[in-house]
Amino acid sequence: MVKNSIHRRLVAILIADVVGYSRMMEADEALTFETLRERRTHVLDPVVRTYEGRIVKFMGDGVLVEFGSAINAVEAALKLQRKMTEANVGIPEPRQIVLRIGINIGDVIGEGSDIYGEGVNVAARLETLAEPGGICISEKVHNEVRGKISIMMKDLGLVQLKNIAAPVRTFGMETARALPSTLLSRSREFTTVAVLPLTNISGNAEQDYFADGITEDIITELSRFKNLSVVARNTTFSYRGQSVNVAEIGRQLGADFVLEGSVRLSGQRMRATVQLIDAQTGAHVFAEKFDREVVDIFAVQDQIVEAIIGRLFFNLQEVAGIVRGRTSTTSISAYTSWLRAGAAWRNGDEPGARKHMHEAVRLDPIYAPALASLGLLYAYWRFSEPSVATDAELEVQCQQFAARAIAVDKTDPFVLTSVAACFFWSGILTMPCATPTLLSPSVLMT
Template identity: 45%
Template structure:
């Protein structure tokens, strides 16, 4: 094959970005776009041309510009910041266009007029570190600038940039002397987040109480998850109205993630938006919009805050897991092992439970006082032995370890939830409900807890209440409620809604003789002979020695005699061995 010649050259790259572009567009799209067009024609394009720059790429909220020298790039960047400030002086502060700028010099790849490579990527990462109205440049650019300009850049220290192998020393310029840059706070050993005050875009300043209420409810809800490090309200609200970049807020507060959002009343509807952002890079990890009727504004506040909290925890855990998976396994810490174990546990792989146990074992070995790791280890050991059908000694050992976990950390809701599940499998229904109640006292935002409550209510003879819990769990955390369908199937069967129950059991994530037996009972009660026979054949293939009596004794956790008899009747009707 012929060699393809890659064109490379040394270039100074300027990356510019409009601060809070999404908020400006949300507040007034037409005015913002018109203002950007005017600013570009009157300020940006002339200045770039004067400094011999070439616009490589235009995005809605920024641009990549190439220069032949660092001196030209920096001079242009300073002129842009000063020219933009002058142009926007008469604009209300909340509507002003403000830029962040990053500059790097390095080798770039030229492809169809576009520029690629680390030289461009570093400039973009530096832009994300810059405060509004300021410029951040790399050490390589600073060295070429030395002695050629009177501009004063202050040393902001070495920074680790996303997807850049080596740390980069950063230099900072601002139109007005900024405060000395303190060393960034060390990140906690668990996911850390600050919730910034949601913007009130309703045009009614008196409605700020509602956007503040949403923010405070989210902070309170997240703080109940002991797996998270959550910045207190006073610290988060200190940045209200200040032109501080998200990267700088993350640096000052020492957090990995930021949540920002807005509330807007439009006619008879409320629109609430939320975005989860990685603080260092400014990357958006998750965003959602909620449209509600403001008939009962405080009910709306509670509902949206709870939905955001439960969804957010899953997204943060997923993002942290992706970071963990990029590390070599030889350097695992206890928390990393727990995350890996949870990822295995939630998968559908045949070896998932065994792999999860191995990770939880490592977590406990690394930190013998890690309460949640003890809880999950007890739980997966029980899972490997068949849950309720496990030998008594396995059930007893799981109970002892789960109790020990609560002794280690009595305020961890997950430990109470898991102990509740183990009590449930031991058919200790009152204790199961007691510990689940305690789990909800500690964290009413736990969607997994709602799922467990739904199953418990079903088996305690309250299927209508169970369906309400299960539907709420599925709504709050639709990506994680994989057992919503089979658990709802149990409730639907007790309500004699056999057709719906059959559809639910068909969606069991890991079909076994347990789920096929339930399915056979549904079809038998419906009088659908062919489907019943197919389900029975699958049961006997998986478990040739299946008997209805043993199934009811070992695997059925229905507390009330009438519910148990309805199921036993369906199994006998299906033709399964007595």
């Protein structure tokens, strides 16, 4: 018998990196190197030792640390951010060392002094979602520290992380430091766009969900294009309701362009105004108004996306030839219920989310994203509440809605990832005989 040489352990993983590192190195390489070395010696090392952590490795401007306790990891992160803020006092802002930190709990594989595994990958993705000077944690970490650490935690909802199959519910942790006005390095591989939340100017706060939903759909549609990087929704939505300098926010987010605008829903008409701004110059690339009947809402969204792509790449023929394959719904009422469900979920109203999503499916029984979301909502309900964890009815609901979603659309990435997450949370490994290929790799990777 061959002895298993893989060593696994459950740990809390902290990953931090320096905001604007490339810019700082380009400006003064020697000074940046010396400042980082000083911070490692006098800030990072003492904090890690205090909370019984272990520095696994340094990764250029980043560091990977493991802790035996989620509480220790979060308290270390909080103290690290405070110490960094204190050390930055009196230093010109462009030379300040500001961190983003992501924390996750996961089963890792140890090889020598290094660790590997999905738990590490999730922590790395969470770090990119954190605000400069802030902390982003997974739901697993949140459940461990809730009520034990006195810190404000904002529920950012389910986030689809890059190269992670199942969406991860994330939480942002506020720290003493506000968002710095530092310039982030511009991406050389992609044109980066930040879509700020469209403002609801209808005068009815209850219609915020509509403006938010339109914003999310624009982000989703833009994300389909290769060579175009879109700043994560959770990052841009943190500016909702704030009076901001759009160009400055774009530079802080490392975006080449920023989209801002407003939406007004009045009776059966929707009016949208959007402006695309060059973050480096502050100049308006274009500003347009869209005034349509509500029945044409999807056409308006398509026109906004196509206008942005056309102005960015100056190749309208290529844009016109791209088929985005929208296979959602033609029912405005169903779509409105979908938006209401999303708003309820983000506000922590899970029963309300299920109610509105059921209404969307009632209005359009072949609305694949809504069907997949219902399966996911039931799976999450079954997973998150032990009192109903063995309820067979919830398992049946989960399976049925997931199967219906796949039957309608096997190509939509949202549908596929939602169904995968649905079965991950519910612990179901096989489907009913009627749909035996639902979880096959060929289907999920289409």
